[in-house]
Amino acid sequence: MTGVGRRLRASSWQGSPRLAWAAFAALGVLLAALPFLVDAGMGRSWVRILDFALLYVMLALGLNIVVGFAGLLDLGYVAFYAVGAYVYALLASPHFGIHLPFWALLPLGAAFACLAGVLLGAPTLRLRGDYLAIVTLGFGEIVRIFLNNLNAPINVTNGPQGVNLIDPIRFGDTALHPSVTLFGVTLPGTHAHYYLFLALTLLTVFVAFRLQRSRIGRAWVAIREDEVAAVAMGINTRNVKLLAFAMGATFGGVGGGLFAAFQGFVSPESFTLLESIMILCMVVLGGMGHIPGVMLGALLLTVLPELLRYIGPLQTAVLGHVAVDPSDLRMLLFGIALVAVMIFRPEGLWPSPQRARELSPDNPDETRQEQETLVDASR
């Protein structure tokens, strides 16, 4: 956290630590009051959307470790999310009749997801970028197909019907659903989940920052920038990459468990390739490798589709009928955004200053060139 504080200080606060802390305090108050503000202003369903947004922030941070820090394109990230969700669901529902407590469930889900990450990574991490992308995509699909079909001869996952009636998150005797009473104040379930998710998100951000600034984080950057040089510097690329996969998978597993508990119902439908691509979009559009950017990307891409729904009634009001179905627009806009961002602003919406410098056209280090003739290769 001091690293963040230092950066903020350096860029805008001009050596005024008191102002920085005041800003943090204001942010803290805003975050604490947010669910009530949203509930009053926009309705409780928006608090639910906020909860999902926080969940996706955690997931995006996890994928950021793999794609942003280590530069490994993972198109099957949803598999870890699914593993975490299903482990939670199977161990806390009437399906097997097991009802483990929360403090055991989340770590178990994370552990299984981590294991899945290691299993996937071990044979495939030596593949080059695009092959790795396809293989991880395949793995994500394989996991989904197994989840969808492992209901005969032994019913493990209940197949396409999914697992229902998952236990809500419980601390001791208090369940977060449908509402929690603390010190005489009754919090509706959505608000209670918000605070839990917020706490876990802050923890995730903290862990991500620490990782970024550790030796491992630097090793990841080295591999991302130039793998041959990294090997020459004595970095055990295989283990370091595996660690990235495992850490990313663990975050995914935690997110999955929380999702299962929050929604109370999981089915293979929620874990499609499209989800993987969405989370990838969040990382790429927000700013690959830059934690605040990734968080921004996740928040935007969770909230914007909900706003897109209003385009339908808006079109009806202005044009008299719906010319283009808003849900048709949603993915089209994402695709266009992906292409546009990669061509015009590959560093993302909110990049780290270092990456922005690297990828800008007038960069003296020049990793991008407009001209393609041999003459320009004078460096």
Add this chain to the structure above:
Amino acid sequence: MNLARPLGLALALALLPVAATASDTVKIGCVAPLTGPQAHLGKDIENGARLAIDEINAAKPTLGGKPVRFELVVEDDQADPRTATIVGQKLIDAGVKGVVGHLNSGASIPASKIYSDAGVAQMSPGSTAILYTRQGFKTTYRVMANDAQQGKALGSAAVKIGRRVAVVDDRTAYGQGLADEVAKAVVAAGGEVVGREFTTDKSTDFTAILTSLKAKKPDVVVYGGMDPQAAPMVRQMRQLGIKATYMGGDGMQSAEFIKLAGSAAEGVIGSSPGLPLEKMPGGGAFTQKFNARFGKIQIYAPFAYDAAQVLVAAMKQADSAEPAKYLPELAKLSVDGVIGPIAFDAYGDLKDGPVTLYQVKGGQWAPIETVGGK
């Protein structure tokens, strides 16, 4: 982002002088996929419910001695489980006293938890998964026969054609649920499930599984799934020289199927919960009313119409719009709807829900038999 609130407030203020004589508003939620591949079906549901609500309002209803006005609050769940929970919450926030919806079982089931927690009745016009009413909630109801009832009708009909039955499904919640019920019914009727194969709801090539089934010499092939797969499947069956009768559920029993399957559609049998529209007691009158206002009926309009009518009927019986008061009435209710007699069993399923079998004759679906119902 909710423009309705300040606008509504302004409107309410403007109408204050009229408020003294204005009626109470009772909100009824209506939720279905209004965008996406099933948008035409979702719109059908909205239109059916709207027709019902407008008719009810035109008759100047009263509850508890006071005049009331029913208002339909419509939401789009995009047939997605997560969206369904979000809009379900929205409806509860808006203060609806009952919900007509959802269409897909995959949406109804997660959303049912939200309605159950709020104690609000949910009347589904189209979800057929058995699990929907077996969750132990007192608020889940449906006006359509469930997969068990449909599966039984299909299974027994299949065995009547031939003892050797092959079952295929598309591994979706709907397809698998229906196919499993069909398999059970086949065995119960004395037949034999000679082959059980699977595909997905995105496939177009079934030659491998069909060839595998050909070896088992089935008399009938029953498919649990939707028409974009059923159509090429029956075509490939005929190309491979498999002469078995092809049967399927309501996901296949559509005009689209005949169009996509071409000449291979001839003789195919499909089932659909409910009576054929022309045989429904209120069918003729309903069709006229609906066509005049909204155009062609897709499938679910009469069910949505009855769903809304049933909710209001229960409220009238209890003389109150409060869910706590009218839910017990709903459980005991027995009325005649457009679709036929409506009463619910202990789970909330339609008692004696009829299922109709249709066969493609001369390029059209023609009803051949109705199973169940009164």
Add this chain to the structure above:
Amino acid sequence: MGADRDGRRQVTSLDIFLQQLLNGLVLGSLYALVALGYTMVYGILELINFAHGEVVMFGAMVSLAVLGALAGAPLPPAAMLAIAAAVAVPVCMAMGFAIERVAYRPLRRAPRLAPLITAIGVSIVLQNVAMIVWGRQYVSFPPLVDLQIYELGGATITNVQILIVALAGLMMAGLLALVRRTRLGRAMRATAQNREVAELMGVDVNRVISATFVIGSALAAIAGMLVAAYYGLAHYGMGFMLGLKAFTAAVLGGIGNIPGAMLGGLLLGIIESLGAGYIGDLTGGFLGSHYQDIFAFLVLILVLVFRPSGLLGERVADRA
């Protein structure tokens, strides 16, 4: 092994095996046609052109649109199909050209991740454009060709299937001739080996790359039309899975290697067919045909882990 009055004879397990093989051959021919596009682009640019599957889809949709417009016209079916092809092929060629120019060329020197992500973005855009233009329903292929079913031993094969295998073979032969016997082909092979040196030798690399995309897209258009004709329908989402499997086929045969793509396609089709048909028997009922989709992915993972250069060896330029 006589036949009864229906012409039906006892269906033996050999017949079933033969049938599965035939099914696999037809499916494989389709995969092979699409795989060619992937393998050519990868050989030259080391880029997985995710959008290629969508070009196939556009080929199918455009040809169906033309056939729909021509419906009822007093033309023989062959002429109608020819007209549909004559429209679909240039449209797809233009698409391929445009995709390369707009989405991939600006990123030629960018880090590897960028064109990959862009390719996914282009794929999404194309799918959704098709969805908006043609709707979400499945579009049916009008019944133009009278289906003739022939008996081959105990298996059946239709005239459409024979046409597919024959056409695919013809196109592949044509492409091989192009690559091996023409100047353009030589230029393509040179660019695939080493782009800088090819430039030094006077090859207009930009033109060659564009030509590669255009040729691949033409093949994709024909493949799309054949797929629509074979299954009788087309859908905006049909390209993605097909493309993924075709890419797997290309890797199986050896990426960058044109005969490899053909072999890989045929093999993958047969593996999928036999796998889906026999997996239930092989695993004693534990796994069934519900797992048929994972064959392609399993093949991919196994090939990449144990023999990354594919069956016939890959032909990609060395990039440090």
